[in-house]
Amino acid sequence: MPIQSPENAPFPTTTKCLGAFSQLEDAPQWIYEIDNPYLHGVYAPTNNIDTHATNLEIEGEIPSDMYGAYLRNGPNPRQKPSSSYHPFDGDGLVQGLYFKDGQATYRSSQIQTAALLREQREHQAIWPGVMGTFDFTLPDFPIKDTSNTDIIWHNGRLITLWYNAGIPYTLDPITLENLGPLESPSQLTRKMSAHSRVDWQTGEMFFFDFGDTPPYMTYGVLGADGKLKHECPIDLPAPRLPHEITFTSNHAILHDHPLFHDTHVLRHHGRRIIRFHRDMPTRFGLIPRLGSQVTWFECEPCYVLHTSNAWEEGDWVIIDGCRSTNPIPNADPEEGALSHMLAYMRLEANNYRWRLNLCTGEVREGPIDDLNSEFNKSNQLFHGVKTRYAYHQKIPLRHEGGHTLRFTGLIKYDNETGTRQEWDYGPGVFGSETPFVPKKGADRSSAEDDGYLTTFVTDTRSWRSSCLIFDARDITSGPLATVRLPHRIPYGFHGWWARGEDIYR
Template identity: 45%
Template sequence: MTMIQTEFERDELTELNRFNPYLKGIYAPVRKEVTALDLEVEGEIPRDLYGAYLRNGPNPLNAPEGMHHWFDGDGMVHGIFFENGKAEYRNRYVRTRDHEAERAGTLDAGGILEPIRRERSALTTYKDTANTDILIHNGTAMALWYVSGQPVRMDPRTLETIRTETFAGRLPKNVSAHSKVDAQTGEFLFFDYNLYNPVMSAGVVSADNELKWFREVELPGPRLPHDMMITKNYMILMDLPVVFTEAGLRNGMWQIHQPKNQPARFGVVRRDGTGDVKWFETEPCYIYHGCNAWEEGDKIVFYACKMVDNGLPPNPEFGPYAPMAAVLALQAELHRWTFDMKTGQTTVEHLDDRRTEFPVVNLDLMGHKTKYAYHVTIPNTHTQVFDGLVKYDLESGNGIEHRFADGVYGAEPAFAPRVGATEEDDGYVITFLTDSATGRSEALILDARDFGGQPLARVELPQRVPAGFHGTWAPGDQIAVAS
């Protein structure tokens, strides 16, 4: 197979952006939106694998001229759809309003390393890329952005953009990435935050796409949360000690720090929107991604990847991008928090010292007790790459690893239940792999019950899948025909 030329040509990048590691190699954008219906397979795709693995990530439409953050790239979803032992691949841009404006030459917003455009609506302080997360709700996919933007509905098979989602015009603000869907109720539970004001918000949308309630939560100051979790009866919001500096707040610049002695707080909110927020405090920490949470009597059990210091100094080869790269090269370890709703006590347990992140579970059990979680493993490098997977037993903290070949890096996986499965781990784990030497990408299919064994199938993809952010599984029987 002949590889499609995918990287920015050297003369397209400014002298400044030639230092930027997140515009080169496995991070460089691809040029084309592709549909490929006849893919080469090594091994055999299980016939009881039915649905789509989708993965979102940044893919700049145009070569940036100013300072470019990895989070600034236009959202692009790559998807592989499985049915009857065959696979189809597609990739499409997430056509946010700002993406369409850039195509038309009328974009009036910059990236997060540039001063904010105060003349823009507070809903869209920076360019809205919808490049971070993707989930399935009401039969279609929704692409979401970490810095909080407007959700974008997409057809989960064709990946064509359907519309910007406002929940019939009732969405008061924005939606942050890592909002959640409860597969057992079909509800979409979301949060939002304000970069420069001391408030967070939360809401719930029904399985029929109706906004059930929305409320604001006052905070001691502006915050930069990344995730939230859900249980059967609660939402868990995070007030964590990573905030804008005083100069950043004053000048409208993306300048963050971790204040000393500011505790981490977890706010428990009832899913029916009633009652006060119940706050739990712990020692300072930061969490990018939660794993799962559930209720055990009067207690909430919460699993997440807690950040640790990677010990690496900024890389001078990255020039002015060295500080950005140092923050993005995240390292974290699996921990368990227990919040006692009766006594207000919190306990924290360190479960494993492997550096793992981007955790996923069987989404049918999100917010309910799970035994297993699937994480990427992260080497201690100057840019963020994933060099393997681990299947955790959450009860013991033990894990089984599946390592990738040297120089081959993966994406956040998804767990796909086998058609007719009745047990939690009866299914498959899917991810995209890219060889950093050749640019060749493939989809990897593992048997979740033989995690350390040989792959069931490798599906060759027609072009490189750039390193990106989050993925999900879209069950075939739940995917509606988009209109």
């Protein structure tokens, strides 16, 4: 298959992408020595890691009641990898766009993890990546803890988190100055999963840790003051790879999916070989917010990366999220040595609902829609109580050109009716996870979708990045405003809306 130009093939169809892209002036030059699509195109790392820019070019008008910051985390490797590169290996880089009085200010900041600081001192990569081989002689983790997956606000600080459950790092919410690791409030662990949850009503933060030695999971709650409020070990049959947690008014919800690795192979061969066990159920565990007794519900085998929300209706707990029945698609041998990584990153999922009966143990489940979508968000003011709307990213499948993970459009779901609105980002334009933005001063008396949506996009035809702002009630009308960023930003993972009422105290 011929190599195409970046204008019409920003994501190459094979890993043989050397020479496929024109030189990007802001990218480290070593990327052109490596044949890996997750180091090229919109994934190419940038040398612009500590930026502060005002007087940004704006098309349209930023709503005056948009008050706070859109923050997004993602990979930006600073050293040439010592082993096969996976996007989970890239050093965390936070982008922030701050809104106040109809104006916008941009900042970015590289997360100064312990691993990054050591590698900078030695001018070389030291930790291997998630594709191995794992090195158990290294401190903290046998692979690099990059803190590149998610970012949340809690107790006056931003906290960055990592896919494999790592050491959380903190940033100043206004300046993005690095404040160092979060002092572990836990008695059992110093790690947190990729996705912790914050209840905006109580200020509580729900977190969990997981690992290869007992206890295989730990559940905890931080109070609004940042102090440990509750913690307990969770009994699991063996190591697992859960990704997130959510909550209702009375419970937290833990995940136990039939996707995990062979610890014997990991310990003796330094490789994490992950399998999806189709003969095992997926389990959701309901635990009282400050309790220790877990009630497990068995569901059809699947993997769940992200839920939109969960709530209680009488005896029932309802969970809306995205469900994957094929979390490890078949690798394409034509894609060479990286074929398994590329297959694993091709996310196949659809909008789905689970209903769990607290009294009878009954489970009812089924799809809301069959469109391939993920990285779903909802109005965080309503987390824990009933919601109707969720905001997803559209993801092309392999046969649709989805050779790497990419977001080609924004979807607004009405989960009560299963209907959706869509906005296509346009040819060669790829977006980011899109959090809901409540209007300044909004609370639960406001309509659930009375607010805005923000997303970062990069146009591969011009290598220009922007922030799009939509009216959440009607995304089909297109962006209310487009804010041009001062430079190209690399593709990222998860985003967060930090309310101005919280960060501008």
